[in-house]
Amino acid sequence: xxxxxxxxxxxxxxxxxxxxxxxxxxxxxxxxxxxxxxxxxxxxxxxxxxxxxxxxxxxxxxxxxxxxxxxxxxxxxxxxxxxxxxxxxxxxxxxxxxxxxxxxxxxxxxxxxxxxxxxxxxxxxxxxxxxxxxxxxxxxxxxxxxxxxxxxxxxxxxxxxxxxxxxxxxxxxxxxxxxxxxxxxxxxxxxxxxxxxxxxxxxxxxxxxxxxxxxxxxxxxxxxxxxxxxxxxxxxxxxxxxxxxxxxxxxxxxxxxxxxxxxxxxxxxxxxxxxxxxxxxxxxxxxxxxxxxxxxxxxxxxxxxxxxxxxxxxxxxxxxxxxxxxxxxxxxxxxxxxxxxxxxxxxxxxxxxxxxxxxxxxxxxxxxxxxxxxxxxxxxxxxxxxxxxxxxxxxxxxxxxxxxxxxxxxxxxxxxxxxxxxxxxxxxxxxxxxxxxxxxxxxxxxxxxxxxxxxxxxxxxxxxxxxxxxxxxx
Numbered sequence: 096x097x098x099x100x101x102x103x104x105x106x107x108x109x110x111x112x113x114x115x116x117x118x119x120x121x122x123x124x125x126x127x128x129x130x131x132x133x134x135x136x137x138x139x140x141x142x143x144x145x146x147x148x149x150x151x152x153x154x155x156x157x158x159x160x161x162x163x164x165x166x167x168x169x170x171x172x173x174x175x176x177x178x179x180x181x182x183x184x185x186x187x188x189x190x191x192x193x194x195x196x197x198x199x200x201x202x203x204x205x206x207x208x209x210x211x212x213x214x215x216x217x218x219x220x221x222x223x224x225x226x227x228x229x230x231x232x233x234x235x236x237x238x239x240x241x242x243x244x245x246x247x248x249x250x251x252x253x254x255x256x257x258x259x260x261x262x263x264x265x266x267x268x269x270x271x272x273x274x275x276x277x278x279x280x281x282x283x284x285x286x287x288x289x290x291x292x293x294x295x296x297x298x299x300x301x302x303x304x305x306x307x308x309x310x311x312x313x314x315x316x317x318x319x320x321x322x323x324x325x326x327x328x329x330x331x332x333x334x335x336x337x338x339x340x341x342x343x344x345x346x347x348x349x350x351x352x353x354x355x356x357x358x359x360x361x362x363x364x365x366x367x368x369x370x371x372x373x374x375x376x377x378x379x380x381x382x383x384x385x386x387x388x389x390x391x392x393x394x395x396x397x398x399x400x401x402x403x404x405x406x407x408x409x410x411x412x413x414x415x416x417x418x419x420x421x422x423x424x425x426x427x428x429x430x431x432x433x434x435x436x437x438x439x440x441x442x443x444x445x446x447x448x449x450x451x452x453x454x455x456x457x458x459x460x461x462x463x464x465x466x467x468x469x470x471x472x473x474x475x476x477x478x479x480x481x482x483x484x485x486x487x488x489x490x491x492x493x494x495x496x497x498x499x500x501x502x503x504x505x506x507x508x509x510x511x512x513x514x515x516x517x518x519x520x521x522x523x524x525x526x527x528x529x530x531x532x533x534x535x536x537x538x539x540x541x542x543x544x545x546x547x548x549x550x551x552x553x554x555x556x557x558x559x560x561x562x563x564x565x566x567x568x569x
Contacts, residue, residue: 273454279447280355294510336371347493400468406433
């Protein structure tokens with residue numbers, strides 16, 4: 096939020112709860128990304144799912160059990176108390192988006208439409224609204240009636256989707272392939288994937304014993320990257336793919352997401368990529384990266400568990416040695432197999448790209464259905480240790496994930512048949528409690544109905560006895 100903006104506090108929905116509510120996995124990442132901006136504001140707001148207003152916490156439970164998502168739109172509302180005056184800064188505000196913004200003659204202030212797909216900025220002087228339409232998700236903010244727009248801070252609500260200088264939206268200008276139609280990562284919708292019986296379980300070779308030579312760990316300013324020896328390779332792919340390197344993607348403190356790939360709209364805390372190249376067809380990684388299916392990348396979604404992961408600790412324990420960009424260190428080899436999830440037979444497969452420039456569309460992606468786990472302490476170490484710059488000035492290396500890209504008619508295949516929505520522990524707990532409450536309500540209903548029937552029968556019986564007695568006396 097902008098430092099001079101305040102949230103008007105209505106009598107419901109505190110931000111700590113709202114964050115939990117609005118981080119519901121059915122929301123688009125662009126909406127979920129917005130709410131960590133509210134953490135430090137200690138204010139209040141409203142959140143709706145599919146145009147249904149959520150007001151109290153117990154409805155979160157029923158948002159899982161009941162069909163609250165009546166449409167494809169999720170809306171987030173903010174109520175601002177003291178928006179900053181932008182009357183003298185609108186021109187600068189518009190100019191910051193370059194030629195992509197076009198003015199439309201609205202009577203109450205004006206409207207600017209972006210030439211970028213799916214982005215609309217509406218500016219009105221009467222109610223000062225900010226609205227960003229992103230296809231499945233609409234992010235909208237409205238302060239109380241005012242003559243100024245509180246937008247500079249709220250622009251961050253668009254998260255990954257709003258254009259930023261040198262941001263992901265500018266990649267195609269310098270790297271045209273980043274704007275092509277087979278980009279990664281993607282949101283994998285399990286109800287739309289196709290089962291492929293020819294997808295065999297992957298068999299990693301050499302992962303348990305990656306030689307005796309030290310491994311090089313490097314902070315390249317974008318991620319932490321570990322070089323791997325070519326003795327590591329995969330079996331179960333169309334050709335022999337040897338390992339080259341692995342790296343990680345993560346978010347920032349205070350947010351529960353950081354992965355690049357989503358499954359049914361759900362992101363995880365981080366994601367590991369193990370990069371291999373086709374050694375049968377190409378001499379090097381750089382050559383293979385520019386050829387169709389020249390690369391094979393394993394995508395491992397990482398979630399937070401209760402205990403430390405020893406394999407990941409091998410990497411994380413050396414991060415303090417490479418805090419700043421371009422720093423390198425050596426570390427002893429370890430069991431790389433421990434970085435993978437326990438079940439390698441269940442995965443999704445599709446053709447995609449590198450998730451960073453130059454975004455070559457040369458990757459045969461394997462995204463595992465099962466997840467690896469690291470502890471909260473390990474996740475915080477990953478988020479808080481590294482910097483994307485030299486020592487002075489230092490810029491934390493966080494949120495190094497790319498936004499999900501359009502599928503564009505590509506096929507996503509699954510190696511297993513039972514492709515259903517996966518639920519988190521919290522959702523399973525909520526589901527269990529909801530079922531328990533439902534059963535209890537049903538039992539109470541049956542009890543009261545039976546009681547009513549029993550009373551009615553008792554009254555009828557007494558009436559019969561009374562009538563019979565009178566007849567006898569007569």
